[in-house]
Amino acid sequence: MKTTLIDLSYLIAAALFIFGLKRLQSPKTARGGNLIAALGMLLAVVATLFLHRIITPIEMLAGLVIGGAIGAVLAVRVPMTAMPEMVAAFNGFGGLASALVAIAEVARYLIPEVPGLAVLFPLPIEQPPFDVQLAITIVLSVLIGMVTFSGSSVAFGKLGGYITGNPVLFPGLRLLTLLVALGVLGSMGFVLAGAETFPMIADPVVGGIIALTGFALILGVLLVIPIGGADMPVVVSLLNSYSGLAAAATGFVLDNTALIVSGALVGASGLILTRIMCEAMNRSLLSVLLGGFGGEASEGAAVATAEGKSVQEATVEDAAILLAYANKVIIAPGYGMAVAQAQHQVRELADLLQERGVEVKYAIHPVAGRMPGHMNVLLAEANVPYDQLYEMDEINDEFETADVALVIGANDVVNPAARYDKSSPIYGMPILNVDRAKTVLVLKRSMRPGYSGIENELFYLPNTRMLFGDARESLTKLINEIKAL
Amino acid sequence: MLDNLIIFVLAAFVGFEVISKVPQTLHTPLMSGSNAISGITIVGALVVAGMIGGTWSKWLGLVALIAATINVVGGFLVTDRMLQMFKARQPERKTSTEKTEAASVA
Numbered sequence: 001m002k003t004t005l006i007d008l009s010y011l012i013a014a015a016l017f018i019f020g021l022k023r024l025q026s027p028k029t030a031r032g033g034n035l036i037a038a039l040g041m042l043l044a045v046v047a048t049l050f051l052h053r054i055i056t057p058i059e060m061l062a063g064l065v066i067g068g069a070i071g072a073v074l075a076v077r078v079p080m081t082a083m084p085e086m087v088a089a090f091n092g093f094g095g096l097a098s099a100l101v102a103i104a105e106v107a108r109y110l111i112p113e114v115p116g117l118a119v120l121f122p123l124p125i126e127q128p129p130f131d132v133q134l135a136i137t138i139v140l141s142v143l144i145g146m147v148t149f150s151g152s153s154v155a156f157g158k159l160g161g162y163i164t165g166n167p168v169l170f171p172g173l174r175l176l177t178l179l180v181a182l183g184v185l186g187s188m189g190f191v192l193a194g195a196e197t198f199p200m201i202a203d204p205v206v207g208g209i210i211a212l213t214g215f216a217l218i219l220g221v222l223l224v225i226p227i228g229g230a231d232m233p234v235v236v237s238l239l240n241s242y243s244g245l246a247a248a249a250t251g252f253v254l255d256n257t258a259l260i261v262s263g264a265l266v267g268a269s270g271l272i273l274t275r276i277m278c279e280a281m282n283r284s285l286l287s288v289l290l291g292g293f294g295g296e297a298s299e300g301a302a303v304a305t306a307e308g309k310s311v312q313e314a315t316v317e318d319a320a321i322l323l324a325y326a327n328k329v330i331i332a333p334g335y336g337m338a339v340a341q342a343q344h345q346v347r348e349l350a351d352l353l354q355e356r357g358v359e360v361k362y363a364i365h366p367v368a369g370r371m372p373g374h375m376n377v378l379l380a381e382a383n384v385p386y387d388q389l390y391e392m393d394e395i396n397d398e399f400e401t402a403d404v405a406l407v408i409g410a411n412d413v414v415n416p417a418a419r420y421d422k423s424s425p426i427y428g429m430p431i432l433n434v435d436r437a438k439t440v441l442v443l444k445r446s447m448r449p450g451y452s453g454i455e456n457e458l459f460y461l462p463n464t465r466m467l468f469g470d471a472r473e474s475l476t477k478l479i480n481e482i483k484a485l
Numbered sequence: 486m487l488d489n490l491i492i493f494v495l496a497a498f499v500g501f502e503v504i505s506k507v508p509q510t511l512h513t514p515l516m517s518g519s520n521a522i523s524g525i526t527i528v529g530a531l532v533v534a535g536m537i538g539g540t541w542s543k544w545l546g547l548v549a550l551i552a553a554t555i556n557v558v559g560g561f562l563v564t565d566r567m568l569q570m571f572k573a574r575q576p577e578r579k580t581s582t583e584k585t586e587a588a589s590v591a
Binding site for chain 2: 041094
């Protein structure tokens with residue numbers, strides 16, 4: 001009876017998760033959807049607490065309160081600009097939890113059986129015999145969970161700027177990764193080989209699990225560290241998928257349907273995002289994972305400068321007049337806007353233009369920024385209505401009718417070379433057609449190239465005007481200038 | 486085991502079906518929301534930590550519980566914070582007469 005009740009509440013929780021995710025299909029229903037999913041989680045937790053015979057409720061409650069408090073403080077305090085690293089951090093905690101649960105499951109077999117104890121404290125769940133099948137699910141859970149944890153930690157450091165966002169490559173990195181991967185396989189084999197005799201002979205399994213934990217942690221670091229800043233949207237989505245798979249693997253360990261279903265949902269969601277991100281960069285997942293591509297070119301790095309080409313620099317006055325007397329302006333924001341935290345100024349400028357009757361739209365490239373949907377969150381924070389934001393495919397034909405395409409801190413996603421230059425590293429990547437607008441106004445810090453380190457010919461087009469400087473400062477000047485017009 | 490595999494595969498299909506339709510605008514909230522859902526491992530942590538067992542399994546379970554709770558509570562809260570920022574256009578829109586005025590000034 002009791003197990004039926006538990007299973008039923010897990011089923012309802014899983015259904016609530018699916019309902020909640022479904023409501024994320026529209027911004028109107030999304031907030032309610034998140035609440036529904038949270039209720040599903042609450043139901044699952046309450047059902048577990050009350051229906052399982054939890055023996056040490058005080059410690060359970062302490063764990064819930066401590067974790068809940070940390071989570072709540074982090075979630076409420078974090079500024080929107082720090083959202084990418086926050087998502088990575090939460091992701092890491094999920095992976096860690098899944099792996100630790102699997103390890104704890106192994107540790108549970110290590111208690112010597114005390115006669116009579118089982119009568120005093122009947123086990124909430126029948127403890128199945130430790131066999132190879134269980135061992136397989138445990139090693140998978142530990143591997144995926146720990147890789148998620150250490151990989152997310154590195155991603156957290158890169159996104160938050162605590163470690164360099166550039167790809168970290170050193171001679172022998174590939175070899176080292178290979179060796180660590182072999183270590184992972186070896187320790188997994190060790191655990192499986194020792195499974196039959198466990199827990200009578202405990203050492204092979206215990207040692208194997210400890211070695212696996214170590215190797216998996218190193219592997220997570222080695223997998224993420226060679227990947228550069230601009231490829232982060234792929235990494236973040238992939239780690240998201242891993243955290244789901246880790247939960248599902250733990251579900252197999254505990255024979256728990258709620259974990260399996262939810263883990264599968266999240267795994268699928270992360271995979272879809274990963275695929276979308278890869279397609280938006282026209283790169284295979286493998287080439288992203290091998291890394292070494294997405295670094296920021298350093299200031300003043302030697303770049304083949306386009307000979308015989310010159311850029312046309314605009315003054316703030318020119319730019320203000322261009323914008324103020326346009327009929328239609330399309331804004332294309334990029335990571336530079338996030339770095340300068342210029343989203344509020346962007347909104348202010350757009351409002352000002354709209355007051356003057358200018359039609360303003362935003363064109364959002366799928367991989368602009370450091371995580372899927374990064375620009376959308378920043379602009380939403382600045383109160384830009386989401387129905388002014390357009391996806392690339394929706395707006396690309398509209399650039400031809402725009403008077404001004406305002407490029408703010410975007411580079412490679414607006415480089416026309418991606419269309420035809422087969423020698424270019426970004427060849428084939430779908431781009432925003434900003435060059436088709438009557439005038440392209442580019443706000444940019446300097447002539448420094450984008451992460452791919454390649455020259456952007458957009459800057460040299462006859463219809464392009466460059467306004468150099470920090471995006472936030474330039475926008476503030478533009479706003480004042482337009483107000484004075 | 487086989488039953489679990491079937492459940493896993495079917496759930497993955499449902500996930501693909503439901504999530505492919507999420508618009509780009511909501512990709513970040515989708516990520517942090519689904520991430521919070523992956524904190525379902527909190528249930529596993531409760532089961533493991535709450536069962537009678539050795540000190541090791543209890544402590545591991547407790548750390549897992551704390552990590553999972555951070556994931557769940559933080560994930561859902563931060564998603565809610567993000568989603569409440571997504572607003573549609575306000576009804577009051579500027580008329581086209583002002584636009585022609587601006588143009589005539591030019």
